[in-house]
Structure formats: C-alpha cells, structure tokens
Amino acid sequence: MPLEIVRNDITKMKVDAIVNAANQTLLGGGGVDGAIHRAAGPGLLAECRTLGGCETGSAKITGAYRLPCKYVIHAVGPRWRGGSHGERDRLISCYRTSLALARENKCETVAFPLISSGIYGYPKDQALKIAISTISDFLFEHEMTVYLVIFDRAAYQISEKLFRDIAAYIDDNYVAEHTDSRREQMRSLLLNRSEPVDIPCREAGAPATSEKNSARAPAANVSVGIPAAKVGAGAPAASTLDEAIRMMDESFSEMLLRKIDERGITDVQCYKKANIDRKLFSKIRSDKLYKPSKPTVLAFAIALELPLGETREMLMKAGFALSHSNKFDVIVEFFISHGNYNIFEINEALFAFDQSLLGA
Ligand code: AR6
16 A cells, blocks of 8 residues: 555664654654664664765665664654744655655655654644645655554544544444344334445454455555546436346446546546555456455545445445444444545544554
C-alpha cells in the first residue's frame, strides 16, 4: 500500500530509508534523533560531522550503520512559534526534500516520524495533516511505499465533535443490535426488506483479513482527490432479466472495472484514491476471480464514492457484508451514510476507536 500509518519505533523499521527529525547541526539531540543515533552507533555521528549542518526545511542523507535500513535522511523541521512564521511551508518542504532524496537514492520504502511534533512543539494534529497531504501528493506522481510512524497515541486525534458523533452512531446502531432480542432483529430485517439484504458470510473476523497474497499489517490510506463532479449517483437498475442475471454473475473484479468506467475515471485515479498499489490493482484487473480482503473492497468502494447499497453489493461479490455487530463496519457505514469519502478521515476515526484501518 503506498501510504501506511503504523505505530512503531522507527529505529526498528526494515525499510530502505528512515527519516530523522534532526536539528540544523545534524549532530544528534533528543527525541527520535537521539534514538536513531543510539541505535546506529558512532559511525553515524562521524558521517554527520562531514555534512556541515542543514537548513530548516531541508534534508541530507547518510548511511545507516547499525540500523536495519540502508539510509538515514536527516530532515530539519521548523520549531513551532505560533504558526505565523512560515512553519507550515518549512514542514512541507522537509517532507518534499526527504522524499526527493529517497527517490534519487532509489529507495522503494521509506519511514517518516511525525517531524517537528515533539520537542519542536508543532501541534500534532496539524503536523499529521501536513505529513499525510504532502506524502500523498508525492505518491500521486511516484511509486513508493511510505510509512508514517506514529510513536505515541496523542499524535493521532480526531476532533471532539466527530468522535462524539461517531460514538452516538455506534450507540444507536451497534449497541442497539446487540441488545435487541432475536425476534426484534428478525422484525427489523423484514421491515427493511426493500433494502438489499446482507448475507453475513465472513463476518466477525478482524476487518483487516490479509490479502490472498499479502501478509501486511492493517494500514491506513489517504485519498488523492478525484473531481467530485465525476462521481455520479447509484448503479443503473437492470432493465431485463438477462441483464439482472448478468449482474448477479459479475465478479468483484468485473464490478470494480465497470464502476470505474461508469464513474469516468482512470484506473490510476481509482487505485491512487483507494491507496492501493499498482501491482495489486494489476492483479485484480487481470484476474477476474480475484479474492480481495474486506479492507481492499472497502477502500475501492470509498474511492468510487459508492453509496451504501452499492458498497454492500461490492462487498457481497467478495463474500463479505457490512454488519452492525462489528464496530469497524458501523464506523465505515457512518462515513458512507454521511457522504464522507475521505479515506484518511475514516482511518483517523478507525484508529481513534482502536479498529483496524482501511486498505489492502
Ligand atoms: N520512533 C518514531 N517516532 C518517535 C520516536 C521513535 N523512536 N521517538 C520519538 N518519536 P522529536 P522534533 C516521535 O522531538 O519535534 C531533537 O532534539 C515523537 O513522539 O523527536 O522534530 C532534534 O535534535 C514525535 O511525534 O522531533 C531536534 O533538536 C516525533 O517523533 C528536535 O529534537 C518528533 O519528535 C527536533 O524536534
């Protein structure tokens, strides 16, 4: 997946390059800088001494010595001084310069800490948004896997109001269904028969079931904008019995490709917006019977801005359903029913409620 948000100690990441939140001297310090120098050993400091420091907003690259990666990219983030001293531009520039350096050095995988959000005092929610948007802009143009490493939980906060709204939605749906008698559930099922009925084939499992060919941990995604105007209304109804049967027989892969065509977007726009990598998309495209994981299906449903009925239909093609006995599902349903298709925001909320994140 192009952008993954993980909770980890960056010094343990086995990637091509890790990024250090350094200072202008590049001679080490506290926070993640201290941890990286301690883990890398004295060779790193010796090389850093030869670099002649680095300006705020820029970055320089060194070897990684005893670290399990190949390179360390030392980025100097801005110190927070209230927000009106060019902090934002400098922080963006840090990410851009680091990503450009990683690319020049042929790195395929790079891990970033949340630069400036510790000792330098940048508000964590803003630092996070800048990191995500700058990295996702880059990934729209280039192929690379980028990990955003979140060390402490406080870095990942959703707004109070959103948290309360989702909590209320969970209360109304998830809890209600759990406390309802079976008879009540049957009754409401019958009452709602005009809606497509879920067949909960593979419910109850963790939402982030692994892809048939990927053992990755659940991860987070970022939406990369598709012009909203291109995304239309619901699916066309089948006009004949033949058409209806043909649609029933349609596989997940076929439905996905059909939806992409109907939306008038390109494959690239779709998989980028779903934060699914090109290789996985090619597999899905070339294998009519491809069996995706539930988070992958949902990532595509979000990228295509499918309404709930079509999201359920797409899930069903892959043997899944949205269920009110699964908190993860209720949260995703909350966003879809509110017309919010920003995968990044959905993942922030899932993270805040301790759920697995959307994506492959
Ligand atoms: N792995 C991943 N993230 C970490 C780790 C770790 N091992 N340790 C801390 N973080 P900071 P800054 C997170 O203070 O704000 C140094 O003295 C941490 O929770 O390391 O850019 C430099 O020399 C926070 O979210 O960097 C500079 O003088 C993020 O990393 C100054 O600090 C960045 O926190 C730079 O301050």
